[in-house]
Amino acid sequence: MSRYLLPVAVALLFATSGCVGLITGETVEFDSAPASVSDSALEETGYEQAMADEQTIERTVTVAGQERTIRVTNHVRQYERGIDLGPVGEINAGRFIVFSTPSATVAGQSLNPAATWSNERLIEEIASRNDQINDAQFERNRSVDALGESRGVAVFSGTTTIEGQDVDVLIHLTSFEHEGDVIVAVAVYPERLDDREGDRVDTLLGGLSHSGN
Template identity: 85%
Template sequence: MRKGILTLLVGLLVVSSGCVGLITGETVEFDSAPASVSDSALEETGYEQSMADEQTIERTVTVAGQERTIRVTNHIRQYERGIDLGPVGDVNAGRFIVFSTPSASVAGQTLNPAASWSNERLVEEVASRNDQINDVQFERNRSVDALGESREVAVFSGTTTIEGQEVDVLLHLTSFEHEGDVVVAVAVYPERIDDREGPRVDTLLGGLSHSGN
């Protein structure tokens, strides 16, 4: 699950033809600020951080006949919680991933398409690039307070395989701009525990912290 989302998100930065002439230096750097979940929210929900990573991606583009390098630094945090799945025992089937990527604007021109993608578009890309998530269907939209504002969260259903067992899952996804970055948060857990895990996701979203550049 994490690998599929990461593959999608780290490749979001592109340079459009509308930016020709805006980039004048040899290398343009964009650095996001990490987004994470507060210790109090983790303690309340039982989630633990399992991964923290910083990735720098470079892409060479041709601008006005000359090559230019775009360098982007993204941050990703993953949190997990053990869930009892009966015959297969207790496994880390609850996952919460938060990703920050620069809005990447030059002279008012946004270079990062993630800034304008809808939640539905993002999850379609996640599902198409991750063969571990199947039969993804949109279920509903809802609102959750995160980083000082009400955020739209899209909920999807799907199936995945955990320890050889096919499991129906729910996927919650939200994406929004905050202090110069695009923040994307994704939660996945077995659908049969939605009544208990859904409120935990709300707590994790409410416990997000992020200080932009």
């Protein structure tokens, strides 16, 4: 499983959505605030930050016969945990990615599809841009407290390749609006470790912090 392929796929999802074509006026900027996991949650779960990135997407669109420049700033954080996979040794096979993107609201209308898409639609889009996650199938819904409210989390099963071996994985996905941004959190880990890793995912989600603009 490529180390940064999943967050890149998430970023591409919003970079290529095409929603910004509805915006009118001169150059419009939408900036998100970073979402991250608290140090205490990382210490409790054994996860460590592996990547922090700010992605600014700028495009020129034609609206009513005139060109407009749109600039959107997203933030992504990836966390990893080493897991003993037997013959191949310890691999960073536990991944937790949190992505913040502006809801891009104009005249009361959100122009970011992430604000309205279901978790099932999001996983379809992410999987279609990520050839490292195969056969994603919905398993169940559950709820976890995150950023002060109960959030719906969809759990999917799938397969990926780690060090040349096919591995069954579980994918936990949640998406919700918080203080002007859309927060997308994705966790991926080997399915056979669900009893322990599921609890760690809950702790990471409970340890999310985010201060909107």
